Amino acid sequence: MLSLAEKKEFLHSIELFASLKEEELLRLALAAREVFVPAQTVVFEENSPGDALYIIVYGKVRVYHNDIELIVCQRGDVLGEIAVVDRGARSASACTLVDSLLLKISYDVFHEILVQDLHAMFAVFKLLGLRLRRNAEIFERQHQELLRAYEQIKATKDRLAEENINLRHQLKQTPLFKDIIGTDEKLVKILSMVEKVAPTPVPVIIRGESGTGKELIARSIHYGSLRADQPFITVNCGAIPEDLLESELFGHERGAFTGAVSPRVGKFEAANHGTLFLDEIGDMSLNLQVKLLRALQFGEIQRVGSNHTAIVDVRIIAATHKDLKQMIVERTFREDLYYRLNVITLELPSLRERKGDIPLLLNYFIEKFNKELDKQVEGIEPAAQECLLTYKYPGNIRELENIIKRAMVLTKGSIIKLDTLPPELQQGKRSVQESSIPETYRDLKNAKEMAKRMAMCEVEKAFLRYLLGITRGNVTEASRRAGVNRTFLYKLLARNQLDVEQFK
Structure with missing residues (x-):
């Protein structure tokens, strides 16, 4: 607490009150009320009436407008003096940054002093003019900073848009099965099915052991579809704890559960107009299966902690290594969800x-x-x-x-x-x-076929390496020496995953 003498001395040190007579300064000190304001507490809000001004004895106060910081005031600074002149609406808000002690002087006391002392009135209006110019300079500086920030954001947006266009163009030039290697009859049949299924909007189940390439097939379906330039989002249902998977899929609102400090967009919303790949769907709980079924049937989802229903347009591709039909018998997978998903099923062969x-x-x-x-x-x-x-x-x-x-x-x-x-x-x-x-005659046939393919592959690759080596990667000269056209030679190189550049 300040004594009366300390208040008087402190107020005399403030430029706004430096010209006041002794008796007016004393009256002001008597009328000034000490207010302790804890850190992060609003002192006054924008558009509130100017019913008092404040002087900082100690502490720090942030003055801001529309969440934009104007100035940080400290000991000896005056707050709210402009609005208190005519009791008008305040043009900014003020909030303490640390514990602060303020002197509060009411509108009535302030005006009574101004009316009785013309020198004080002149000093006040002179100071107000300086403050207005200072505020104008602050606004102009921040306006220029905002313009620079806008130009940077616009340039970044334009660059990202251009990169997006380039990536989409590259995507269209990328072969559908670029990273899927093999000529096995079962695999070829699956790839043929993928080409037919991809352009349609129907859901797909991909079954196969771990490591057989289920996600590669899912990506091929997406990039062969009309949604190819939209998001492809993956969720491994078996890798996320059950209590977090709902939030992962559908999102959550702030405060929906402990740790939900801000709203979050779920994978369904992130995949809107694109494809959502649900890997290991057989690990999903029955409770979540109900919500997934609703999303499939009606295209409707709700974030955790929200009553608002969002409409999404998402193609579902699900994958599992489990036998879903057996899971239906065991009542661990919903039959209605299975038949909603099971429009097309692709069975991937193991490497064996x-x-x-x-x-x-x-x-x-x-x-x-x-x-x-x-x-x-x-x-x-x-x-x-x-x-x-x-x-x-x-x-x-x-x-x-x-x-x-x-x-x-x-x-x-x-x-x-x-x-x-x-x-x-x-x-x-x-x-x-x-x-x-080989354990059976069929295994024997497969073993013979494997040996034949291996030998043919090795001979073909050795031939191509020799040819490109002696021609230093010159495809025209290599095709002339081999007695084949360049197009056919390029096909052989692609089939054997050989890069011409490494021979130059």
Whole structure:
């Protein structure tokens, strides 16, 4: 608390009251009321009546207009003096930044002093003029800053729009099955089905073991559809806890649950007009299945903690490694949701069922990781290749990819050797491996076909490497030497995942 003498001395130090006579200064000190205002507390609001002015004894007060900071006032600064002249509406708001002590002088006291002392009135109006000019300068400075910010935002928006156009153009030029490698009959049938299904709006279920490429197929469906330039959003239903999955899918409002400090857009809204890929849908709870069914039937969703219904236009592609029909029998998957989703079902074969594609996949991954790891690997030694061709691959293509990546990281030369493969593959190598012995006549036919494809692939690739090597990557000269046209040679290069640039 300030004593009367301290108040009087403090007020005399303020420019606004420096010219007051002794008795008026004393009367002002008696009338000034001390107000303690905690941090982050509003002192007055914009458009409120100018019923008093405030002087800061200690602390900091932020003055702002439309959430734009005008000035931060400290000890000795006066707040609200302009509005208090005519009791008009305040032009800005004020809020303490830290605990502050203010002296509050009412409109009535302030005006009584001005009426009785012309010198004081002159000083006040002189000071008000200075304050108005200062405020005008502040507004002009902030106006210029806003203009610069607007120009930066506009330039960024224009750049992003141009990048978006370029990306969409590149998307249209990208082959639909660019990263799907193989010529197996089952795979070819699936890709043929994808080409037919993609342009339609129908939902699709993709079934297959982990690592068989379910997301790649889902992306191919999306990018072959009329929604190709709209979002493709993925959600792994098995990787998100049940209590968070609803918020992930449908979004939430602020305060919907502990930790929901701000509203959040869900994946359905993010995928509006595009495609939502629900991976491992068999892991979704029955409670969420009901809400998913409603979204599919009516295109309606509600954020967690909201009563507002939002309309969305989303194509659903679901994937699972589980038997959904058996889950219906076990009452862990809703029958009505299954039939809503099951317009088209694609069954992806495991890598064990398409071993004839392994040589193509090996070549593809070697080329891929040569670029990614800056390597010069050219092939695989026979012992290592035998292991790779006879292994069962419980993790399918994803496991094969990781095996090759590991081997190439450990490979020092240009050939992948047996000792760079994981121990479980090395231990499984025998002169005649059990896993390589066909168990049925059908397995025997598949084994023969695999061996034939592998041999053809290796011979073809060796031929192309030799041809491009002696011509230093000159496709015209290479096609002349080979006695084939350039178009056919390009097809051979694409099939074997060979890049002409690496031979130049």
